[in-house]
Amino acid sequence: MESLVSQLIDLGAVSPPQEVCDIIWETVNQDGVAPDDFYVTTIYPTEVRVNCDWVKVQNQRMDAAIVVSDTATGSNAQCKLLRDLKAGDRVVVGIEGIRTIRKTESREQRNTQEFSFMGSGVSSERRVELVVEQIAWEIRQIRDQGGKVVVTAGPVVIHTGGADHLSWLIREGYVQALLGGNAIAVHDIEQSMMGTSLGVDMKRGVSVRGGHRHHLKAINTIRRCGSIANAVEQGILTKGVFYECVQHNIPFALAGSIRDDGPLPDTQMDLLKAQEEYARLIEGADLILMLSSMLHSIGVGNMTPAGVKMVCVDINPAVVTKLSDRGSVESVGVVTDVGLFLSLLVQQLNQLTSPYRIAQLV
Numbered sequence: 001m002e003s004l005v006s007q008l009i010d011l012g013a014v015s016p017p018q019e020v021c022d023i024i025w026e027t028v029n030q031d032g033v034a035p036d037d038f039y040v041t042t043i044y045p046t047e048v049r050v051n052c053d054w055v056k057v058q059n060q061r062m063d064a065a066i067v068v069s070d071t072a073t074g075s076n077a078q079c080k081l082l083r084d085l086k087a088g089d090r091v092v093v094g095i096e097g098i099r100t101i102r103k104t105e106s107r108e109q110r111n112t113q114e115f116s117f118m119g120s121g122v123s124s125e126r127r128v129e130l131v132v133e134q135i136a137w138e139i140r141q142i143r144d145q146g147g148k149v150v151v152t153a154g155p156v157v158i159h160t161g162g163a164d165h166l167s168w169l170i171r172e173g174y175v176q177a178l179l180g181g182n183a184i185a186v187h188d189i190e191q192s193m194m195g196t197s198l199g200v201d202m203k204r205g206v207s208v209r210g211g212h213r214h215h216l217k218a219i220n221t222i223r224r225c226g227s228i229a230n231a232v233e234q235g236i237l238t239k240g241v242f243y244e245c246v247q248h249n250i251p252f253a254l255a256g257s258i259r260d261d262g263p264l265p266d267t268q269m270d271l272l273k274a275q276e277e278y279a280r281l282i283e284g285a286d287l288i289l290m291l292s293s294m295l296h297s298i299g300v301g302n303m304t305p306a307g308v309k310m311v312c313v314d315i316n317p318a319v320v321t322k323l324s325d326r327g328s329v330e331s332v333g334v335v336t337d338v339g340l341f342l343s344l345l346v347q348q349l350n351q352l353t354s355p356y357r358i359a360q361l362v
Contacts, residue, residue: 023097028089037093049097050075060305066092136348147286148176154293155183160339170244177281178252182260182267190218192240219262253277292338
């Protein structure tokens with residue numbers, strides 16, 4: 001019965017008012033360790049019953065515990081990762097007094113959706129131009145309303161010739177934060193300084209003599225400067241994605257990994273701190289654009305609450321499907337070359353910003 005009730009809570013079910021009980025909580029005895037029966041959160045907005053009142057859980061995210069506390073203004077509840085729990089924290093356990101707020105369409109979608117070809121959120125056969133046009137409209141609307149678009153990108157963006165397009169998006173105000181790893185920054189800087197990406201000439205598509213050293217030369221140059229921002233200020237880095245970030249005060253976070261060369265001074269090699277930087281930058285996001293970076297995209301997806309639209313672009317359908325499987329109805333999957341996608345996106349946005357185009361739409 002408890003297993004069934006847990007599933008019903010995830011679907012947004014609520015017990016009759018007269019039967020709703022307050023939450024049950026237990027105190028944390030050891031830092032970073034929750035009580036055995038702690039409630040595990042989902043991406044959906046959650047409320048808990050405290051002193052006969054429903055309290056909204058703050059910092060909503062999946063795979064966390066709920067900690068309740070008393071403040072001067074009343075009861076407070078927030079999501080906390082296991083590693084952030086402290087002895088004395090009161091953690092919600094069991095399933096009493098908990099409800100999740102789900103959109104009607106997310107509960108009914110599986111039952112009401114009719115059969116159709118290419119009807120899933122992920123299809124390699126759907127016409128990419130139509131999807132890009134819709135995404136362009138949303139991004140334009142978010143920018144014009146002062147919203148927030150976060151981009152998560154991998155080095156494939158640079159390899160496929162998408163650097164100029166992503167730079168344009170940053171320069172034109174369509175990106176408010178950039179997340180990635182050491183590699184995208186290294187190859188962007190390599191291309192900006194030497195015209196190659198992993199030693200391959202970006203204009204001719206062929207390897208150049210001694211090109212295998214180029215990415216290490218780029219790393220060495222930035223390390224000599226002390227940071228990417230310092231390289232821009234000193235006039236050493238004069239173009240590219242991260243040049244535009246520095247010039248337009250767009251915050252970025254680079255999460256390191258065991259395979260990183262260098263790394264760059266800006267790359268955060270402490271995984272827990274990198275996760276914190278990512279989580280801070282996605283706060284308040286209206287849309288997250290995930291560009292050919294499976295691990296970083298999945299990590300960001302796990303930090304993102306429901307209600308934030310996610311657009312995942314990858315040539316591999318399995319990557320796009322993995323993001324869609326989070327259960328969020330706001331996820332859109334685009335199976336295509338990321339360089340082509342960015343090119344089409346910039347074209348669509350250029351049309352939207354054209355005075356003639358705007359006059360036609362009006």
